[in-house]
Amino acid sequence: MQAAAASKIYVSRRQGSRPAAPLLSVIVPVFNEEDVIRHFLEATRPVLERSGLKYEYVFIDDGSRDRTADILAEQLQNGLPGRLLGLSRNFGKEAALSAGLEAARGDIAVIIDADLQDPPELIVQMIEGWRAGYDVVYGLRIDRSSDTLMKRSTAGMFYRLFDRLANIDMPANAGDFRLIDRAVIDALLRLPERNRFMKGLFAWVGFPVMALPYERPPRKAGTGKFNYWKLWNFALDGLTGFTTLPLRVWFYGGAFVSLAAFAYALYLILYVVVFGTDVPGYASLMVALLFFSGVQLLSIGMIGEYIARLFNEAKQRPVYILQDVIEGGTPETHEQGERDADES
Incomplete structure (x- = not known):
């Protein structure tokens, strides 16, 4: 023992x-x-x-x-x-x-x-x-x-x-x-x-x-x-029931992305002011948009998991x-x- x-x-x-x-x-x-x-x-x-x-x-x-x-x-x-x-x-x-x-x-x-x-x-x-x-x-x-x-x-x-x-x-x-x-x-x-x-x-x-x-x-x-889908949901119940860290991770992640976006926007403005031309890069812009859209959907999904559990608790069913x-x-x-x- x-x-x-x-x-x-x-x-x-x-x-x-x-x-x-x-x-x-x-x-x-x-x-x-x-x-x-x-x-x-x-x-x-x-x-x-x-x-x-x-x-x-x-x-x-x-x-x-x-x-x-x-x-x-x-x-x-x-x-x-x-x-x-x-x-x-x-x-x-x-x-x-x-x-x-x-x-x-x-x-x-x-x-x-x-x-x-x-x-x-x-x-x-x-x-x-x-x-x-x-x-x-x-x-x-x-x-x-x-x-x-x-x-x-x-x-x-x-x-x-x-x-x-x-x-x-x-x-x-x-x-x-x-x-x-x-x-x-x-x-x-x-x-x-x-x-x-x-x-x-x-x-x-x-x-x-x-x-x-x-x-x-x-x-x-x-x-x-138990199948793997049930085990996955079981793991989600365990994590969301005992920690709010995933929510804090998305908060800090969102703050970091916002600061990075602000810095990049400042860089573009200075580039245009100094060189007088806009910055090409349609492909890179689309990649960035798709990436951050995915991040947003993922964060919304994580928040949704917590909201769903609040919904279940609020119903007070046995x-x-x-x-x-x-x-x-x-x-x-x-x-x-x-x-x-x-x-x-």
Whole structure:
């Protein structure tokens, strides 16, 4: 484990105030995961039982069009502890995570994807980090060879750009896979924005954090749901949600271009006064016009991105809409499950 710099007094105080038997909520957003969801349950339940904690699943069906909801509803009806939140349509993973955080009842929560690219075995180590006083224990992907070269390259570029532009410290190659304390959950639920870039929000709220390095395996089954267009929009949401530097860049760029244009105009005037002839150069004039027109359109587009997000915030629409909640069994520990089975 790698602990980030944090005041020892806060960590030690948290370590001494942890509840002995916390309830663990496992938040799992799903979208068309019928091929992998049974594998996910088979992999996670033994880990959760070994932890010795009471646990519950919080599945968020983000508008699946396959049998994902049917499979989960069947498992819940057969006693799987937790619940299934059915969103009215596909709102996106960030909205699904927000719904899961609101529905989680645990003292701690683990956010994990159903594709098993985040090893469930690390949950026990995350719990140990939480007991040591850290409110956030996140998985740090040190090997992404299971991803395509294009995805690794673009992800690296985004993290470097975000680190330079944003005013928060968001660790590179840290996904949504993490354990968070109830205090962190409550802090996240107080954030009202509609354009929710959860990786940035996790970093923004702060709290003592610890990194847990791991090698990311390939997807167990099924196919990924993100394409490069969605990833591009996702990156734009992240950058525009946490920095206004692009606007300042265009302000300073515009000031520089204006000064350069004024200096060039002064040069032309002096040239005509001194030599008595105008300056030829229709081709160069057209190139300059087209170039600065492109710069203007690009700057207007950047401003438009911020205005569009202001527009979305001003409408005050909910982040998601629930159409149904299917409850399962009550949270139980492994020992309770074995005792109930013996009595029956």
